[in-house]
Amino acid sequence: MSREDYRIELFVFPDGSEVEMIVFDRPARTASARSASGRTGASRQTKVAPPPCRVQAPPPSEDPDAGRCPACGSALVYPVDWERSGPAAWSLLLRCPDCETRRTVTLGRESVEHLNRELYRSAQALAREADRVARRNFEDDVDRIVAALRADLILPMDF
Structure with a gap:
């Protein structure tokens, strides 16, 4: 050869x-x-x-709407995988839970930080809602137990 x-x-x-x-x-x-x-x-x-x-890898884009699905418009898009693709760029695999769209984007540092802040805010809102639902369910359970005790519906053999 x-x-x-x-x-x-x-x-x-x-x-x-x-x-x-x-x-x-x-x-x-x-x-x-x-x-x-x-x-x-x-x-x-x-x-x-x-x-x-x-x-070379493609240059990073500054996409402020990376957290929104281009197919269905959902704001619930989240990263599945990521890796550094340059000194100030990241390659992210994003997934939309509503329509199952997966896409790979290369973002600059500012866009990644913006997406990270949005994900953090959304996670905090989700945690607050989960706490509220858990508290409401617990209060409903307590109210039912108290009502059952007052009506003598709970006996020693129930335990």
Whole structure:
């Protein structure tokens, strides 16, 4: 195989790691096919491979509405997975619980912080509502037990 049959490319992944990969430009030919065409490895000039090209992650966007589903408009979108894709960018996999839409977005630091604040506020509101419902259910249970005790509906054999 000669240097003309492949090139080396440098791939830069979102986490910053880099890998040099060999990319084949055309299918490799067998030695018999090369000799049939009259070309041998000894008769070719050695070419210097071009420098590797760089493949970069897309630039981050400043999407203030990343927490809203583009398919159904729900504001309940939350991140399922995330990873740093640059010094000030994050790649997030977002999921909408209403329509099951999943999408990957690359956000800048400000957008991620905005989304994080919205998620925190929503989690706090959800926790307050859960506490309110639990308290109301507990009060209803206590009222029913007190009413049953007053009516002598609870006996020692119930325990």
